[in-house]
Amino acid sequence: xxxxxxxxxxxxxxxxxxxxxxxxxxxxxxxxxxxxxxxxxxxxxxxxxxxxxxxxxxxxxxxxxxxxxxxxxxxxxxxxxxxxxxxxxxxxxxxxxxxxxxxxxxxxxxxxxxxxxxxxxxxxxxxxxxxxxxxxxxxxxxxxxxxxxxxxxxxxxxxxxxxxxxxxxxxxxxxxxxxxxxxxxxxxxxxxxxxxxxxxxxxxxxxxxxxxxxxxxxxxxxxxxxxxxxxxxxxxxxxxxxxxxxxxxxxxxxxxxxxxxxxxxxxxxxxxxxxxxxxxxxxxxxxxxxxxxxxxxxxxxxxxxxxxxxxxxxxxxxxxxx
Amino acid sequence: xxxxxxxxxxxxxxxxxxxxxxxxxxxxxxxxxxxxxxxxxxxxxxxxxxxxxxxxxxxxxxxxxxxxxxxxxxxxxxxxxxxxxxxxxxxxxxxxxxxxxxxxxxxxxxxxxxxxxxxxxxxxxxxxxxxxxxxxxxxxxxxxxxxxxxxxxxxxxxxxxxxxxxxxxxxxxxxxxxxxxxxxxxxxxxxxxxxxxxxxxxxxxxxxxxxxxxxxxxxxxxxxxxxxxxxxxxxxxxxxxxxxxxxxxxxxxxxxxxxxxxxx
Numbered sequence: 399x400x401x402x403x404x405x406x407x408x409x410x411x412x413x414x415x416x417x418x419x420x421x422x423x424x425x426x427x428x429x430x431x432x433x434x435x436x437x438x439x440x441x442x443x444x445x446x447x448x449x450x451x452x453x454x455x456x457x458x459x460x461x462x463x464x465x466x467x468x469x470x471x472x473x474x475x476x477x478x479x480x481x482x483x484x485x486x487x488x489x490x491x492x493x494x495x496x497x498x499x500x501x502x503x504x505x506x507x508x509x510x511x512x513x514x515x516x517x518x519x520x521x522x523x524x525x526x527x528x529x530x531x532x533x534x535x536x537x538x539x540x541x542x543x544x545x546x547x548x549x550x551x552x553x554x555x556x557x558x559x560x561x562x563x564x565x566x567x568x569x570x571x572x573x574x575x576x577x578x579x580x581x582x583x584x585x586x587x588x589x590x591x592x593x594x595x596x597x598x599x600x601x602x603x604x605x606x607x608x609x610x611x612x613x614x615x616x617x618x619x620x621x622x623x624x625x626x627x628x629x630x631x632x633x634x635x636x637x638x639x640x641x642x643x644x645x646x647x648x649x650x651x652x653x654x655x656x657x658x659x660x661x662x663x664x665x666x667x668x669x670x671x672x673x674x675x676x677x678x679x680x681x682x683x684x685x686x687x688x689x690x691x692x693x694x695x696x697x698x699x700x701x702x703x704x705x706x707x708x709x710x711x712x713x714x715x716x717x718x719x720x
Numbered sequence: 721x722x723x724x725x726x727x728x729x730x731x732x733x734x735x736x737x738x739x740x741x742x743x744x745x746x747x748x749x750x751x752x753x754x755x756x757x758x759x760x761x762x763x764x765x766x767x768x769x770x771x772x773x774x775x776x777x778x779x780x781x782x783x784x785x786x787x788x789x790x791x792x793x794x795x796x797x798x799x800x801x802x803x804x805x806x807x808x809x810x811x812x813x814x815x816x817x818x819x820x821x822x823x824x825x826x827x828x829x830x831x832x833x834x835x836x837x838x839x840x841x842x843x844x845x846x847x848x849x850x851x852x853x854x855x856x857x858x859x860x861x862x863x864x865x866x867x868x869x870x871x872x873x874x875x876x877x878x879x880x881x882x883x884x885x886x887x888x889x890x891x892x893x894x895x896x897x898x899x900x901x902x903x904x905x906x907x908x909x910x911x912x913x914x915x916x917x918x919x920x921x922x923x924x925x926x927x928x929x930x931x932x933x934x935x936x937x938x939x940x941x942x943x944x945x946x947x948x949x950x951x952x953x954x955x956x957x958x959x960x961x962x963x964x965x966x967x968x969x970x971x972x973x974x975x976x977x978x979x980x981x982x983x984x
Contacts, residue, residue: 462821485823485824497814513820513823557819561823
């Protein structure tokens with residue numbers, strides 16, 4: 399009971415609180431008034447396309463660059479006045495693995511230990527434990543030049559964990575990883591959460607935010623356009639749909655009559671039918687179409703980041719627009 | 721631990737890291753021995769004859785090699801600036817500097833480590849090049865104290881150029897750019913000084929520049945020390961230049977380090 403109590407108390411504390419963060423490089427506004435409130439022990443995802451301001455937000459909150467305006471505190475320490483106190487409690491794993499390529503995996507971890515001023519015995523013990531935990535024991539004596547992308551990313555996170563951070567910034571931790579490494583990374587993140595670490599994650603993938611985050615903020619052109627739990631956000635996105643393409647207008651007309659809930663696109667000869675119920679719904683749509691109408695092409699569409707963006711901002715994400 | 725002890729400890733850690741890099745990837749170190757060694761041999765055996773004849777009083781009656789070697793030593797010091805700028809830029813573009821900047825370690829320890837390693841590397845390269853010079857017929861007349869003074873000037877000049885190179889490495893956008901930005905230090909300034917021929921033999925405009933730029937007092941001071949001549953005002957001028965370059969380089973590097981690398 400006592401443990402529960404402590405946990406509840408911790409969960410109510412604020413890990414990150416930011417108000418009106420602004421950043422511009424010359425004419426280009428990167429952050430246009432970002433407010434964030436992240437509870438201790440929470441996994442918070444910043445979701446957005448390239449150029450939305452995700453990395454800039456992480457850079458500001460991890461003391462790398464100052465904001466032009468706005469205030470923020472991390473684990474109760476003011477970003478401007480107590481930067482070193484902030485640095486002592488955070489860990490940052492950036493978009494590109496920041497490991498020393500001329501040192502072995504083991505030496506990289508030992509270097510972190512030295513810089514954290516850990517006693518020699520603890521340095522070695524913690525290095526051994528992290529190598530074990532991140533499945534790098536066999537590669538420990540090799541330099542990262544021989545590592546795969548996933549291994550480098552694991553070494554990077556292991557280095558971040560040397561200092562036992564209470565808040566970890568993970569900037570696009572799975573970008574560029576193959577699906578298998580991505581799932582390994584997700585499991586690693588879940589394990590961290592189980593230990594009570596607060597995580598601020600940035601990602602371009604709705605699925606990743608959905609899988610990992612307690613709360614998601616959608617960032618677009620330097621502004622947070624929506625915030626909530628994954629379920630709250632998904633309710634705001636138009637549901638999945640079945641996309642039917644026809645050879646001619648006559649077939650489209652016939653199909654549109656059979657499936658009145660669909661929205662038609664006469665130019666592309668496409669009918670989009672909402673598909674909430676998976677297989678059952680698909681079977682129902684096909685049954686109602688019957689044998690008489692010839693469908694050229696059928697695809698099942700599940701909501702992705704573009705849908706989120708379309709729904710929340712009324713315009714496709716920047717990348718798609720390009 | 722006091723702030724100062726932490727700073728010293730962190731700098732020592734970073735120095736150890738950088739020395740390990742040098743041992744693991746010695747190509748740049750070898751390069752900064754080869755370039756001055758080749759210049760030395762080129763000037764002694766191929767170009768040196770007519771230059772030596774034309775030196776007149778500047779040679780103080782000694783062969784051209786004795787005039788040349790102090791200049792070659794200065795070129796050796798300058799050659800290290802490319803290595804330093806490249807290594808700092810590699811740390812920056814590789815993201816590890818940003819990792820260090822998010823840790824509660826002494827600010828700038830990584831740069832101190834780079835500069836310290838640069839000075840140590842230069843002491844190694846200048847020693848090797850001095851060996852080559854002795855084989856090529858260089859006959860210095862320096863006393864023991866003179867040699868210590870030579871080492872001191874080499875270290876001071878190397879220290880100054882290392883801070884400047886660290887700043888160049890931090891502000892460069894790419895590793896190639898970092899190397900490129902040190903080329904004036906590595907080649908232009910040594911040639912436009914009295915390293916190879918006396919400044920007084922140069923055309924008027926160049927002569928004024930050569931007489932007033934930092935490399936000239938440094939090389940003249942080294943030349944005085946190595947030929948056993950009392951180093952006069954050149955020594956003070958050389959040290960003043962070293963102090964000024966070191967301070968400017970340090971302030972520039974510190975500012976660039978604090979500013980960080982914004983994403984675009």
